[in-house]
Amino acid sequence: MxxxxxxxxxxxxxxxxxxxxxxxxxxxxxxxxxxxxxxxxxxxxxxxxxxxxxxxxxxxxxxxxxxxxxxxxxxxxxxxxxxxxxxxxxxxxxxxxxxxxxxxxxxxxxxxxxxxxxxxxPSLDGSGNGSFAPPIGEQLEEMAAYGSVTHALASTGRTGRWGPPVHAVVLGDGPLGDGAVAALQAQGITRLTRVTKRFPAALDAARDGLRTVQLVVDDAGECHAVSTSGHLALRDLLTQHDLIVNCLGQDADVPLPLLPPDQPYPLRPGTLVVDVSREQGAGPGRARPAAFTPVRHGADGVQYYAADDHPSYWWNxxxxxxxxxxxxxxxxxxxxxxxxxxxxxxxxxxx
The missing domain is CATH 3.40.50.720 (NAD(P)-binding Rossmann-like Domain)
Structure with a gap:
């Protein structure tokens, strides 16, 4: 009892x-x-x-x-x-x-x-053989990223199925990155690049419209996107896209210089920056943490969206x-x- x-x-x-x-x-x-x-x-x-x-x-x-x-x-x-x-x-x-x-x-x-x-x-699955159940936290992270990207696109009135083509780049590995990629593909966005810290098994190989490149930080602390055709400064890669989704977990005290807010960079007006990782001072450019509130429009014409890292958009x-x-x-x-x-x-x- x-x-x-x-x-x-x-x-x-x-x-x-x-x-x-x-x-x-x-x-x-x-x-x-x-x-x-x-x-x-x-x-x-x-x-x-x-x-x-x-x-x-x-x-x-x-x-x-x-x-x-x-x-x-x-x-x-x-x-x-x-x-x-x-x-x-x-x-x-x-x-x-x-x-x-x-x-x-x-x-x-x-x-x-x-x-x-x-x-x-992380928990035992109850089988008695010491096996662990699939981490619920990872599933929720994937859902959170999916919801953040979906809400950001809806807030800016855009989709990849209709209207002008959308060129998107996702920074990050793991469940957050997976959720962001899934959301973009569900919206019909097929021109998609993923930047990963890991060495991809098929660098540059496009799968379902997804191209993967590797993030490398040089001795000077500069970030580069490495592919089979060479390397490109990360900031230059990002400026080629009109939708940037950051899913990189970082140390906020020593963040990677993705798009330093104190340096000019030629993001096109109307570019949408979605910061799923939501770490103050560690996101790209001028993205700042926020709840599910309207997208913020910067003086540079760039749109910034930084949602909390929980799946409240899909709360049920x-x-x-x-x-x-x-x-x-x-x-x-x-x-x-x-x-x-x-x-x-x-x-x-x-x-």
Whole structure:
């Protein structure tokens, strides 16, 4: 029989965040005993077309955020911030995606008041053979880039299927770059170059209209795009395109000089710069972090869009994906520490 109660808040304090940890459509698949231990914040079901009464009938109940933080044993949050930890009562457990792996340790001390944290980082797939499940974070990154590019194009009223041809370049590897490329191709943009830090298996080989070149930084710190036909200064490559998507993760203290804001560069008026990586001072040109707000028009005629790096544009789909990853563990967490230890200890749950 489950022993712990789990509270789910209707919103988080992260900028523009709308994704939630459990999708209401998944509740029917849970055992009644597990559902009875789930308590939702007032309004949690509203974005999904459900009233508080609808949600209360298939869960332990609906209550205020204050009651969740004061009464529930576990608080389930997608992206907790410092203020959420400060709201916890002594001995309470926070379960979510705090991204401790990015810094090695939290910027606050959750153990000051005997808090426990269940960090949803790379997890075991439950098969018992030590295999890891596909990282949900990578899927969300891909979705975030897809949403940012789609929203930026819509905000500037352009597409590759109709109107003037669009020449696009994507900077970056991994899920963010994959999502950006997928979004551009879905919009009919076929004149597409991808700049990668890795050595491409097929440098310059065009696949589905996608040409890949390598990013190389010389001893002087200048960036170059290397292809089989030679190399070109990165800034010169970028100025040949009218849509630039930056997905490069960087050190904001020592950013790569993609398009230094203090140097003139001949981007054509109307060029759209989309900064998906959203790192202050590390993006191309004059791109600055922002939420899902209108594209900013620079004095140089260039359009800048820098969206937050979460998939809020597709918040319903993102909630579904998060929920599928969390659902198998709800019963285990609600069952309490005795069962956690019986299933392999605090590090063997795949949570």
């Amino acid at each position: 489950p022993e712990l109660t789990i509270g789910l808040t209707a919103a988080h304090r992260g900028e523009s965040g709308q994704s939630l940890p459990v999708h209401p459509q998944h509740l029917a698949s849970l055992h009644a005993e597990v559902r009875s231990r789930l308590f939702f914040e007032t309004g949690y079901g509203t974005p999904f077309g459900l009233t508080d009464d609808d949600l209360a009938r298939v869960s332990g109940g609906v209550c205020t955020r204050r009651l969740i933080f004061s009464e529930c044993d576990v608080v389930l949050l997608y992206k907790p911030v410092r203020e959420d930890f400060l709201d916890l009562t002594e001995g309470q457990i926070l379960w979510g995606f705090p991204h401790f792996e990015q810094t090695g340790e939290p910027p606050w001390a959750p153990n000051d008041r005997r808090h426990a944290v269940i960090a949803r980082e 789909s993102a909630t579904w994906m998060l929920s599928r990853a969390i659902l198998p563990h709800l019963g285990t967490v609600a069952s309490g520490r005795a069962r956690w230890l019986a299933q392999g200890g605090d590090t063997g749950l795949g949570l």
